Each structure stands twice: as C-alpha cells, then as structure tokens.
Amino acid sequence: MKKLLAVTALFFALANVANAENTAETTAVTNTHANPICLVEGIPSTDQFRTIKRIKIAKGTYGSVVELYPKFAASARKLGADAVVNYNGSQRFGFWPWRIVRPVVWGTAVKWNTAIDCKTLDGKEIY
Known part of the structure; x- marks a missing residue:
C-alpha cells in the first residue's frame, strides 16, 4: 500500500514539473515579439512572394485557435x-470525434519579395 501511495505522489509531482516546463516555454515564445507574422486568408498574386512550406499546428484537446498563434508564428x-497565406484556423474533430473537438491552424509560409503592409492585404498580425 505504501508503494502505491509513493508511486502516485511521485507521478503527480512529475506531472506538475512537466507542466511548469511547458508553461515556461510558452511564455518564452510569447515574449519574443521579434517581428510580426501576417496572416492572409486568401492567396495574393504569386509574383509577390516565394513559397516556403505548408505549416500546421494543432492542440490535442479543447481550446481556442488564438492559443495556437504564438506557436504558429x-x-x-x-x-x-x-x-x-491561405491561412485557416478552426475547430476540428480529433481522434474521438464524438468527444473531443480541438483547435487547428494551417497555411502556407511565404517570404515576400518586397516590404508589405498587412492591413492592405486584409490580413492580421500575430506575434
């Protein structure tokens, strides 16, 4: 009985340490306000940018799409x-569709050939 109690206490202690490390990592990513990333829902003319790679970020459980912006940026x-460009963020069904709906954001990362103004493209900036 004592072993079971000790293992349970150890499990909860390690779970809290792992959670604290994830929180610190998220805070570090959020505080890096280096340069904003412009999210554009459509696809502007292709001569204005160079396509890099399609990216997708998802959360395993319930939450808001806005929570994923720091990781996405x-x-x-x-x-x-x-x-x-071609940004989309929505709630999607997870592995157990009748129980879990999770936030997912995706789009195509691009590098502009010239300086851009995000507001003229009807986009929004995230950090």
Whole structure:
C-alpha cells in the first residue's frame, strides 16, 4: 500500500514539473515579439512572394485557435517566413470525434519579395 501511495505522489509531482516546463516555454515564445507574422486568408498574386512550406499546428484537446498563434508564428519565423497565406484556423474533430473537438491552424509560409503592409492585404498580425 505504501508503494502505491509513493508511486502516485511521485507521478503527480512529475506531472506538475512537466507542466511548469511547458508553461515556461510558452511564455518564452510569447515574449519574443521579434517581428510580426501576417496572416492572409486568401492567396495574393504569386509574383509577390516565394513559397516556403505548408505549416500546421494543432492542440490535442479543447481550446481556442488564438492559443495556437504564438506557436504558429514561431514555426513560421523558424522557416524564415514573414507571412502565411491561405491561412485557416478552426475547430476540428480529433481522434474521438464524438468527444473531443480541438483547435487547428494551417497555411502556407511565404517570404515576400518586397516590404508589405498587412492591413492592405486584409490580413492580421500575430506575434
């Protein structure tokens, strides 16, 4: 009985440590306000940018699409992109569709040939 109690306590302690590490990582990503990433829902003319790669970020459980923006922006920055075209963010069914709906964001990371103004493209900036 004592072993079971000790293992349970150890499990909860390690779970809290892992959660604290994830929170610190999310805070570090959020505070890096380096350069904003412009999200554009449509696809502008193709001579204005160079396509890098299609990206997709999802959360495993319930939540808002807005919670994924810092990770999405960090992923785009890591590829050297300054914008994401053909952006879409919505709630999708997970593995157990009758129980779990999760947020998913995706789009195509691009590098603009010239300086852009996100508002003129009807886009929104995320950090």
